Amino acid sequence: MTLASFSAESLLKDLASIQTQHEIEQFYYREAWLLDNHEYEKWLALLDEKLHYFMPLRRNRVKNSRRDKDAVPEFSNDKEFAHFDDDITAMKGRIRKLLSDYSWSENPASRTRHTVSNVIILGNEDTSTIEVSSAFLVYRNRLERQVDLFAGERRDVLCRADNDLGFKIMSRTILLDQSTILSNNISIFF
Amino acid sequence: MNNDESINEHWSTRKIKGLVNDQDGVLDARIYSDQALYDIELKRVFARSWLMLGHETHIPNKGDYLTTYMGEDPVIVVRQEDNSIKVFLNQCRHRGMRLARDDEGNAKAFVCTYHGWAHDIAGNLVDVPFEEQAHCDHLDKSKWSPLQARVETYKGLVFANWDSEAPDLITYLSDSLPYINTMFDRSEAGTEVIGGIQKWVIPCNWKFAAEQFCSDMYHAGTMSHLSGVIAGLPEEMNLEDAVIPTKGNQFRAKWGGHGTGFFVDEPGIMHAVVGPKATEYFTTDPAAKKASERLGSDMLGERMMGQHMTIFPNCSFLPGINTIRTWHPRGPNEIEVWLFIVVPKDAPDAFKAELRKQNIRTFSAGGVFEQDDGENWIEIQKVLRGHMAGKMTLNAQMGLGQSTQENSNYPGRVGDVYSEDAARGFYTHWMRMMTEPSWDTLKPE
Numbered sequence: 001m002t003l004a005s006f007s008a009e010s011l012l013k014d015l016a017s018i019q020t021q022h023e024i025e026q027f028y029y030r031e032a033w034l035l036d037n038h039e040y041e042k043w044l045a046l047l048d049e050k051l052h053y054f055m056p057l058r059r060n061r062v063k064n065s066r067r068d069k070d071a072v073p074e075f076s077n078d079k080e081f082a083h084f085d086d087d088i089t090a091m092k093g094r095i096r097k098l099l100s101d102y103s104w105s106e107n108p109a110s111r112t113r114h115t116v117s118n119v120i121i122l123g124n125e126d127t128s129t130i131e132v133s134s135a136f137l138v139y140r141n142r143l144e145r146q147v148d149l150f151a152g153e154r155r156d157v158l159c160r161a162d163n164d165l166g167f168k169i170m171s172r173t174i175l176l177d178q179s180t181i182l183s184n185n186i187s188i189f190f
Numbered sequence: 191m192n193n194d195e196s197i198n199e200h201w202s203t204r205k206i207k208g209l210v211n212d213q214d215g216v217l218d219a220r221i222y223s224d225q226a227l228y229d230i231e232l233k234r235v236f237a238r239s240w241l242m243l244g245h246e247t248h249i250p251n252k253g254d255y256l257t258t259y260m261g262e263d264p265v266i267v268v269r270q271e272d273n274s275i276k277v278f279l280n281q282c283r284h285r286g287m288r289l290a291r292d293d294e295g296n297a298k299a300f301v302c303t304y305h306g307w308a309h310d311i312a313g314n315l316v317d318v319p320f321e322e323q324a325h326c327d328h329l330d331k332s333k334w335s336p337l338q339a340r341v342e343t344y345k346g347l348v349f350a351n352w353d354s355e356a357p358d359l360i361t362y363l364s365d366s367l368p369y370i371n372t373m374f375d376r377s378e379a380g381t382e383v384i385g386g387i388q389k390w391v392i393p394c395n396w397k398f399a400a401e402q403f404c405s406d407m408y409h410a411g412t413m414s415h416l417s418g419v420i421a422g423l424p425e426e427m428n429l430e431d432a433v434i435p436t437k438g439n440q441f442r443a444k445w446g447g448h449g450t451g452f453f454v455d456e457p458g459i460m461h462a463v464v465g466p467k468a469t470e471y472f473t474t475d476p477a478a479k480k481a482s483e484r485l486g487s488d489m490l491g492e493r494m495m496g497q498h499m500t501i502f503p504n505c506s507f508l509p510g511i512n513t514i515r516t517w518h519p520r521g522p523n524e525i526e527v528w529l530f531i532v533v534p535k536d537a538p539d540a541f542k543a544e545l546r547k548q549n550i551r552t553f554s555a556g557g558v559f560e561q562d563d564g565e566n567w568i569e570i571q572k573v574l575r576g577h578m579a580g581k582m583t584l585n586a587q588m589g590l591g592q593s594t595q596e597n598s599n600y601p602g603r604v605g606d607v608y609s610e611d612a613a614r615g616f617y618t619h620w621m622r623m624m625t626e627p628s629w630d631t632l633k634p635e
Contacts, residue, residue, distance in 0.1 A: 092425070098417075181391065
């Protein structure tokens with residue numbers, strides 16, 4: 001915003017983008033609250049029917065400027081193995097597992113704290129979807145002394161929705177900041 | 191053999207033999223947590239066994255390499271110009287720096303980033319910077335290359351062994367070949383990997399994982415994976431409607447500690463894991479009939495429905511699901527699981543994509559089945575810290591005395607699917623490797 005564009009029109013545009021930023025952040029905080037409070041069915045309701053929940057593997061590679069830098073891509077693609085690659089049916093199955101009394105890896109439940117920050121709206125290509133990047137730090141504690149810490153980026157495609165929180169998640173790609181997973185399982189969502 | 195021979199200051203031959211009782215089906219819990227035993231394992235088990243490193247299709251082209259481990263030793267697996275594979279210690283002989291610090295790639299050379307010692311793709315030291323100036327008496331480079339392992343492959347799987355005296359791989363695999371072939375030899379085309387190796391850490395002893403995949407269908411048919419089954423049910427079905435199989439068999443190798451078990455004719459577990467469509471490919475589809483012809487019987491090609499297997503010591507896989515993993519030991523209390531999956535090379539693309547998705551969904555660090563295995567093993571390991579708990583005797587008596595050589599459908603020593611005969615075979619072979627330093631006594635007849 002420069003002095004030259006300090007007009008009512010540009011001010012309204014900025015306010016609109018500030019509002020969207022605020023709405024998305026508030027959405028993420030409430031989404032995190034649902035996960036930390038094990039409100040899995042309410043969290044599921046935030047996921048679009050066309051959901052793609054994807055967490056690729058991440059490789060260690062040495063860069064060599066003289067060679068094709070994509071010869072060994074850092075992240076696995078959708079034809080290779082991954083940590084997660086769920087559609088809505090698979091995700092519904094995960095929720096069903098968690099709601100049962102028999103999900104031993106989450107019964108007793110993990111205590112988690114999802115902190116979400118660095119929320120950046122990447123693009124608003126068409127008016128119906130919004131691409132967002134956010135960073136997360138998830139602290140997990142379970143049973144007597146188990147502690148795990150996960151950090152990474154989420155790249156989401158959101159759409160506005162007529163629900164309590166105002167948005168649905170159409171796709172989420174999770175870029176975890178680990179190559180070897182430093183936990184005995186990933187029984188939680190990011 | 192001198193039973194009182196001391197192997198290290200903590201353990202003698204006699205004492206180790208007392209930890210495993212095949213006849214009575216009893217195990218001493220110290221095998222899972224004792225550091226001094228683990229030290230002997232690294233020497234007598236991991237340094238003398240054939241260890242699975244990957245699949246041929248991980249390294250198809252000359253110079254392709256993969257870094258992995260043999261026990262705790264980091265190694266590089268490299269495709270050579272003549273299409274052979276070399277495996278050598280990922281350690282420069284100058285001052286011990288790791289030569290390749292990345293996961294995989296294609297190399298024309300391996301140059302140490304410490305002092306620039308350069309190696310060709312076969313692992314030969316070929317160039318030393320400032321050689322004239324620094325090594326005036328001339329360095330015999332042939333004596334200072336990284337240590338090479340023996341390499342053999344079986345149906346696409348790449349194995350390596352440090353021990354020049356160990357029997358060849360086929361001899362080592364003993365009579366377990368028909369049960370490996372159900373996954374790796376269903377067609378002329380063989381298998382290929384889906385790219386990428388998933389790695390994660392589980393704080394437990396490697397033998398819990400290796401034994402479970404060797405001998406424990408019981409946990410799948412009872413408590414551990416109830417919620418894994420629930421996760422895969424169609425919305426209208428409940429757990430009570432799911433038909434969990436009960437009929438099947440278990441095989442114990444006559445030598446070597448390998449074991450496998452499987453359900454027969456009842457597809458419930460396979461449906462729960464890979465879904466009905468993928469199950470068809472391995473059971474009723476023409477491809478399965480062709481596999482039966484190749485394998486020699488429909489019992490092997492079509493009617494095994496959900497199989498678990500371990501090749502001693504630490505390579506496990508699930509034919510029909512097609513996950514395969516190495517349990518890398520990291521001390522007595524921890525492992526790294528390195529997992530990949532294979533698909534039949536000549537299967538339709540849609541099937542390969544389906545198998546990939548179902549594996550990620552069920553058998554992976556976040557898999558709806560595998561999450562709960564992790565929970566069991568870590569709790570057991572924590573309990574073993576106890577003074578009383580750590581030296582407890584444990585029951586491995588299922589199917590004691592029940593296996594026979596007379597099963598008309600499956601070759602070798604076979605019993606019921608709910609048995610621990612394969613586990614007793616696994617631990618007995620472990621005990622032999624720990625107490626028999628010479629292959630003269632250890633090798634199969």
